[in-house]
Amino acid sequence: MPVKGNQFRTNSFKDELPPKSAAKARVTAAKERSEILPKFNFDDGRIIKIAGLFFLILSIYFLVAFTSYLFTWQEDQSYVIDSNGGWSNLFRNSEELEKAGVVNPVVENWLGKFGALLSHQFIYEWFGIASFIFIAVFFIIGYRLLFKIRVASITKTLAYSFFLLVFGSVTLAFFHAFTSDFPHFLEGEFGFWTNRLLQAQIGNTGIAGLLAFAGLSALIVAYNIDFKLPSKEEREEAFVPVVPDESEEIEIEDDFRTQPVEFPLNRREQVAEPKTQASQLKQERIIPPVELETDIEQEVLIPRAPVAEAAAASLSLNVQRSEPELTINKTEDEKKADDLVQQFGQYDPKLDLSSYQYPTLELLENYGSNKISVNTDELEANKNKIVETLNHYNIEIDKIKATIGPTVTLYEIIPAPGVRISKIKNLEDDIALSLAALGIRIIAPMPGKGTIGIEVPNQHPEMVSMRSVLATDKFQNTTMDLPIALGKTISNEVFIADLAKMPHLLVAGATGQGKSVGINCILASLLYRKHPSELKFVLVDPKKVELTLFRKIERHFLAKLPGEEDAIITDTKKVINTLNSLCIEMDQRYDLLKNGQVRNLKEYNSKFINRKLNPEEGHRFLPFIVLVVDEFADLMMTAGKEVETPIARLAQLARAVGIHLVIATQRPSVNIITGTIKANFPARLAFRVLSKIDSRTILDTGGADQLIGRGDMLFSTGNDLIRLQCAFVDTPEVERISDFIGNQRGYSSAWMLPEYVDENGEGGSIKDFDPDDRDSLFEDAARLIVMHQQGSTSLIQRKLKLGYNRAGRLIDQLEAAGVVGPFEGSKAREVLLPDDYALEQFLDNLNKKQ
């Protein structure tokens, strides 16, 4: 068998190698040579500085040459024109020049012959006086390279300059053509001939139109003049600011995830600027040693239609191949359901409010500049301080890199081999001291990364506006059941969580740290994504001021107890009734799920939509219910066990039936967040708390005490702990959203929770019947109910055209009088009188008693 591959495994020239001593001598000679030669390390940015200097001097040179050209062009004309030699004149002596026809061999330009030729080339032969733009371009580039100060974005400068060059020279040519027929230094030959060409093709009017169009378009591009109709949804791109900052700052546009910046440690190098996807290329040229992570996660959205088409295509393919057909036998009920669906279409829960408009993004404000600005000096200084502090304690670092977030920057350290992690963790306070900053958090080790994280607050934290978060595709296209946009992560990524999956959320934070704003964010996110038929809120607000803003959406999104005036519950007694009523709703829902032979709310609703569940058997479309309790501590103090028991029951059982809890508290002490409650709330959101103990109570670990407030928070889902900057939504914005929804047509009343009869007799229904105190419609209601043999409040409401409260009072009176039986949950009450005759006798007796 022939031998494959490289057969020269052994070194057949081994013997011919020079002896070791000769090799040694060569190495020493090379060393000596390299010591004589100066050492150039081109990686450290010296070349860039030289390039910067070159551009700056070039801009000054051009400025002098061009300015002088404006005064001396006539004198130098004969020297520079092509017919007399042009550039070749530079190398001719005066005799040759005279021979060539040059009248004035000594040029007047302040920069001599070269200056005259250069200006003539740029100004006369090319772009006219628009060529002055080159000076600005060279200056901006040079200044940026030499001083590392960003005057303007380089790409934007190049693009705008190119436009101005062409536009300026053609515009000048256009106007100049009315007075002169020859090329002139005002427009240059480029402008002159372009204008001529256009004149021949589209005439003067055409050119005027074209120039007006180009000019206005440029203004739109530069200043983003908004011509959008108000109803159109604004895309996030519109928020990207056009005017760059004047300061030396790193800018990260809002819709990009920030990439970590790596700091080289061994050499003295400039701090690399952090990169966004967009500016990556541009910056690589300027600062070569930066290493980038390239794992930019991009969500790939697969539209549903193509999937369906693909499925259909594969189906038709199957048919073509004439494979044996699979028929599924359907039960009687399923066939009936299919017939119903064919006849009436699927049940549409949204039909009652089919014209409902979801809130628009215009209702929200755009805070901040939507870009993160971190000073390079700040980055460099923090890095140096971290490295110095660690070095001081003899901790060697291999690498350090930074990821810039809206409020904090994460410095990730890779310690040198052999360094104990606990050693760094113990230096938390020392590092905080050396950086002279609050809110430093050390994560040692970073889960799944093999690094140690140090989070340092930015000097100028960036506000994350709710609008910028809700406008993202990630939120707009989410398929989550109850998406809540919480804010942005440390890498500037929008963070959205699904409340339906959590399934309950515990929120804690000391006063003034952003808890209420956080709750408003949660509520607003849900309002932006859900139809009133799909979601109901039960709002409990013992403080009486926080959630009142949502009062206006009562007939759309709120649920309340029958007979209650206010949908937002502020009274502790009523809270207990409401929680118990929610427990009844939960039990009823479980019964419905059992009867419908499904395991969760989603399956149940989909079965109901497909008309497989009969409403006459008590089945109904079940909206999600989100219970929000602001200031849970207050409730626990006043009601204790009475509140804890139903909350714990709901937390344990309610997830499958679509009831989710969001509970907020200022004081996360153990007697408020008890073990039972805690065990059932795996998702926790912690704003800044006052002590490590509080942080442990809420998160089971420290960290929340080291946050910086103003919406800085930690989100824990059991195993992960993520630092987020909460989005900001202000009270007027919430008011606008509520107004927008509240001003639309809604249901006739809030969504009714099941009646709860307090066994202690308080707050329950009327048990003693007083015939004198009957409602004037009592007899009509009784006749109606006996005629239909159906004891339901909604029947009275509908037929007698009454509000819920009065209808509810009537049914209570009918129950007390013995016309209908007691409340039976989702089923109608039993009617105790069989027919009209019996009823008339009953009413006669009643009237006689009076």
Ligand SMILES: Nc1ncnc2c1ncn2[C@@H]1O[C@H](COP(=O)(O)OP(=O)(O)OP(=O)(O)O)[C@@H](O)[C@H]1O
């Ligand atoms: N996400 C945020 N971004 C920026 N600033 C915020 C943010 N959240 C809150 N703030 C600032 O903090 C202030 C207090 O917030 P908030 O009213 O939500 O605190 P709180 O924790 O609810 O206090 P309390 O418990 O006393 O009601 C706000 O007025 C706002 O100025």
